Amino acid sequence: MTVAAPTKPKNLKLVYQRPESLVDSATHYCPGCTHGIAHRLVAEVLDEMGLREKTIGIAPVGCAVLAYEYFTFDGVEAAHGRAPAMATGIKRVLPDRVVFTYQGDGDLASIGMAEIMHAAARGERITVIFINNAIYGMTGGQMAPTTLPHQVTTSSPRGRDVATQGYPIRMAEILANLDGAAYIVRRSLHDATNIRKAKKAIRLAFEAQVRDLGFSMVELLSTCPTNWGMSPVEAMEWVRDNMVPTYPLGDYKVAPELQKLRV
Amino acid sequence: MTRELMKGNVAMAEAAIRAGLDAYFGYPITPQSELLEWMSKRMPEEGRVFLQAESEVAAINMVYGAACTGARVMTSTSGPGISLMAEGISYIAGTEVPAVIVDVVRGGPGLGNIAPSQGDYRQVAHGAGHGDFFPIVLAPSSVQEAVDLITEAFDLAEKYRTVVFIVADGSIGQMMEPVSLPEPRAIQREAPDWAVTGAEGRPRRTLTSLYLQPEEEEEVNLRLVRRWREAEANEIRYREYYLDDAEYVVMGFGTAGRVALSAVRAARAQGIRVGLFRPVSLRPFPYQAVRELAEKAKAFLVVEMNGGQMLDDVKAAAQGQVPIRFYGRMGGVVPFPDEVLDEIHALVSEPPTLDEDPRARWLDNMQRRMS
Ligand SMILES: Cc1ncc(C[n+]2csc(CCOP(=O)(O)OP(=O)(O)O)c2C)c(N)n1
Ligand code: SF4
Numbered sequence: 001m002t003v004a005a006p007t008k009p010k011n012l013k014l015v016y017q018r019p020e021s022l023v024d025s026a027t028h029y030c031p032g033c034t035h036g037i038a039h040r041l042v043a044e045v046l047d048e049m050g051l052r053e054k055t056i057g058i059a060p061v062g063c064a065v066l067a068y069e070y071f072t073f074d075g076v077e078a079a080h081g082r083a084p085a086m087a088t089g090i091k092r093v094l095p096d097r098v099v100f101t102y103q104g105d106g107d108l109a110s111i112g113m114a115e116i117m118h119a120a121a122r123g124e125r126i127t128v129i130f131i132n133n134a135i136y137g138m139t140g141g142q143m144a145p146t147t148l149p150h151q152v153t154t155s156s157p158r159g160r161d162v163a164t165q166g167y168p169i170r171m172a173e174i175l176a177n178l179d180g181a182a183y184i185v186r187r188s189l190h191d192a193t194n195i196r197k198a199k200k201a202i203r204l205a206f207e208a209q210v211r212d213l214g215f216s217m218v219e220l221l222s223t224c225p226t227n228w229g230m231s232p233v234e235a236m237e238w239v240r241d242n243m244v245p246t247y248p249l250g251d252y253k254v255a256p257e258l259q260k261l262r263v
Numbered sequence: 264m265t266r267e268l269m270k271g272n273v274a275m276a277e278a279a280i281r282a283g284l285d286a287y288f289g290y291p292i293t294p295q296s297e298l299l300e301w302m303s304k305r306m307p308e309e310g311r312v313f314l315q316a317e318s319e320v321a322a323i324n325m326v327y328g329a330a331c332t333g334a335r336v337m338t339s340t341s342g343p344g345i346s347l348m349a350e351g352i353s354y355i356a357g358t359e360v361p362a363v364i365v366d367v368v369r370g371g372p373g374l375g376n377i378a379p380s381q382g383d384y385r386q387v388a389h390g391a392g393h394g395d396f397f398p399i400v401l402a403p404s405s406v407q408e409a410v411d412l413i414t415e416a417f418d419l420a421e422k423y424r425t426v427v428f429i430v431a432d433g434s435i436g437q438m439m440e441p442v443s444l445p446e447p448r449a450i451q452r453e454a455p456d457w458a459v460t461g462a463e464g465r466p467r468r469t470l471t472s473l474y475l476q477p478e479e480e481e482e483v484n485l486r487l488v489r490r491w492r493e494a495e496a497n498e499i500r501y502r503e504y505y506l507d508d509a510e511y512v513v514m515g516f517g518t519a520g521r522v523a524l525s526a527v528r529a530a531r532a533q534g535i536r537v538g539l540f541r542p543v544s545l546r547p548f549p550y551q552a553v554r555e556l557a558e559k560a561k562a563f564l565v566v567e568m569n570g571g572q573m574l575d576d577v578k579a580a581a582q583g584q585v586p587i588r589f590y591g592r593m594g595g596v597v598p599f600p601d602e603v604l605d606e607i608h609a610l611v612s613e614p615p616t617l618d619e620d621p622r623a624r625w626l627d628n629m630q631r632r633m634s
Contacts, residue, residue: 053463058328059471068469074459076331077471079354082324085316089328089336090459092312093286097461115324118317 019043021052023070032232034189034222035063038131039070041199042102045206046073055098056090058083062104063137063224081112084119087126098209100127105146106136109169116175120215123180127205128217130171133224134243141227145169148246153227168246172219176252182214183207184253188221190239194249203263204254213255221247266441271406271431272297274442275339275365278410280305282417283448285334286312288325290344293377294433295367298339311450319344323351323364330360331470333458335417335450339365341433342383343374345391352426353392356487357472359457361420363413365429367436370595378595379433381517384572387428388545395484397491398426399498400546404521406440412543414445419498421455423490430545432568434518434597491547500543501552505531509538511610512556514577515566516542518597523566526603537607545573553580563587564610566603568596571622578621586614589621 018024021043029035046052052073059067061080068075078086083101091099108116108130119126135153136142142155146168150159176184183205187198198220205216221243223235230238269277276298279287287302299315306313312329316322322338329336340348345366355362368383370376388400399419403409409431416427454460459468474480504524506512515523520541527539540556542549553576557563563585565574574589581587590606592598615621 054461056459056461065473068471072462072467074462074467075469076328076358076459077469077473079324079327079350082320082327082351085321085324086328086331088314088321089286089288089325089330090332091328092314092325093329093332093334093336094460114317115321118321 019047021046021072023072025070027070028066029063030226032223032225032235033063034133034220035131037189037195038102038129038220038222039067041195041202042100042129043071045199045203046098048203049206049210051098051206051210054096055100056094058087058099058101060101060103060107061138062107064102064104064131065138067102081107081110082115083107084112084115084124084126084128088119088122088124091124091126095125098206100129100206102129103131104137105130105132105134105144109145109171116171117178120175120178120217121180123182123214125209125212126215127209129202130217130219131222132171132219132247133222135224135227137224137227141224148242170247172217172252175217180215181217181253182255183216183258185251186219186221186247186249188239188244188249190221190223190236200263204258204261207261207263208255208258211257213257219247221249266443268439269406269442270297270437270439271409272367272436273301274406274410274444275413275429275431276301277305277444278413279337279363280309281445281447282414283335283450283452284311284337285450286329286336287338288314288316288322288329288336289338290316290319290322290340292341292344294369294379294436295339295341295365298365298367298436319347320351323348323355326362327351327355327358327360330355330362331358331459333454333460337363337365339367341367341369342371342386345383345386349390349392352398353394353396354472355426356392356396356398357394357483358470359424359487360470361424363416363420363427363429365431368430368432376595377433379437379518379568379597380593380595381432381519381568381572382593383430384545384567384569387430388548391426391428396487397494397546398428399423399494400428400430400544401500402430402516402543402545403435404517404541406435406438407442409435410442410444423494425490430517432518433595495547498544499547499549499552501549502541502543504539504541506538506540506556509536510561511535511537511564511607512540512560513537513564513566513603513607514540514542514553514573516545516573519566519568522598522600523603525600526607529600529604530607535607535611542573548576548580550576550580553577554582554584557581557584560585562610562614564606565589565621566598566606567591568598569593571625574621583617586617586619587621588615589625591625
């Protein structure tokens with residue numbers, strides 16, 4: 001049986017479609033995981049800015065290791081934590097392309113701490129999408145630098161004890177202190193309102209890059225229902241009730257040129 | 264062609280620029296820093312990319328990124344930096360993108376010292392990173408040869424989509440010699456058909472070293488092995504000196520080979536029929552040529568500035584066909600020609616036996632020398 005391709009009925013306005021930047025396929029992400037939402041937001045923004053054909057995306061080591069499979073633009077796969085260095089190498093030789101990294105919290109705030117700090121300090125014209133899900137998703141739910149105090153993980157089975165296992169790292173606050181940063185904000189993906197705000201932030205982050213203003217990062221509070229041992233709905237609520245108080249949402253640095261911008 | 268007096272590190276840097284280098288990323292470390300410093304001055308003058316990275320880890324990943332765009336790219340460092348780069352080198356190999364790395368070797372292990380050494384032989388020729396891959400490794404014994412090999416290194420890296428190392432011990436980086444530099448090559452090249460440059464008017468391209476299906480990874484592994492066999496067939500390089508009628512063969516690469524050449528010349532003047540075999544490509548190693556010499560020679564003397572790292576490759580090549588004596592200086596000590604000449608005399612007067620362990624006799628001799 002052949003199925004005719006759906007045609008757009010007359011007199012109806014198209015309000016929703018798969019972004020051109022996104023591949024038409026299922027992802028390997030767990031049900032209720034916000035990685036997929038973050039991918040879609042990036043794809044929508046790049047479509048809207050007409051940047052798809054100029055973009056090179058850099059996948060991390062983490063659950064998003066295959067991110068390049070889901071986008072229709074060019075992509076590479078970095079070593080664990082090294083995406084900002086790899087992005088630097090690409091952007092420096094191709095300064096007129098749009099280069100972004102997509103990194104988890106283990107990738108960015110633990111093993112890749114030096115690379116992210118220095119990329120920001122140098123004001124690399126790259127954009128970073130930082131997925132903070134307070135855990136190492138891919139390797140089975142171990143403690144991340146962003147794990148909350150008392151949070152149980154597979155490597156903090158009695159809950160993160162700050163006396164011996166340290167405190168959560170707030171990357172947006174840290175990076176906002178660096179002069180090379182043009183746009184540093186934290187948003188959350190736990191409900192529709194926040195997702196809309198996250199998209200706007202991603203847009204401004206790419207605007208910072210194409211306007212040559214400096215380094216930009218959007219930290220996105222995200223879920224990992226699988227390793228948190230929660231249903232998707234519980235996970236969204238856990239972000240709202242536990243992560244947001246530890247990781248306040250907001251703008252930590254916005255270059256003056258971006259403050260006036262309406263997107 | 265006019266010749267200029269240049270320091271090895273500077274000459275290598277300038278040669279790379281003339282070879283059409285698009286981008287350099289590095290981190291300071293003695294005895295290689297003049298290379299980075301030269302790049303910091305010259306690359307911006309040429310409108311090309313220079314960046315001092317925050318670490319060798321970052322530097323090699325910047326190289327990796329730039330290499331993925333098809334750019335001609337390099338870094339330079341010394342042993343401790345190679346250790347940090349191992350991860351990135353492996354990713355570069357797994358992704359099959361070209362890059363050139365200069366290792367100006369110093370004394371080690373650990374922090375060691377900043378004196379010339381050949382202690383990284385095994386690290387680059389047999390290791391260089393995790394997983395199954397072979398880098399091409401070239402070892403110059405003079406500043407001029409370093410310049411010539413740099414130019415070639417970029418072509419080889421691109422031809423085989425591989426990492427190419429130039430292993431220059433600290434003395435080659437630091438000494439000044441007259442050199443003639445090649446004419447500058449044009450930098451404008453078309454991006455290769457695998458390069459990630461933005462999917463403008465074409466389907467997307469991705470570059471990765473991730474192959475989740477074992478069968479798929481195996482296919483990549485086999486491709487790398489096949490490409491390596493091609494390199495083995497075409498890219499073996501060595502120099503022979505006075506070997507035509509030689510009864511005894513001295514073997515050494517880089518500065519050890521150069522010192523040995525002086526000793527061989529002195530021995531020849533004394534009527535000893537000795538020659539020198541100097542591997543230039545440490546990988547692919549000239550196994551066949553060494554094997555053929557093993558069948559003809561009375562004995563080998565292997566001279567190195569390490570504890571016998573190439574010795575093991577020579578032994579593997581010789582397959583027990585020839586007795587071998589070994590002389591190594593370590594820790595950043597460069598042997599004098601007279602020491603090697605003494606070793607040649609000893610090779611003739613008290614020949615090693617086929618079944619003896621060359622390291623054992625060498626260690627005994629070193630012990631006696633120290634006490
Ligand atoms: C050098 C190195 N060390 C460790 C690993 C194993 N590893 C893979 S993913 C990962 C953590 C990923 O966590 P995160 O960055 O938070 O991303 P998520 O999976 O949660 O999206 C680790 C430790 C690796 N691949 N490479
Ligand atoms: S393990 Fe967690 S972060 Fe990874 S895909 Fe599943 S839910 Fe998402």
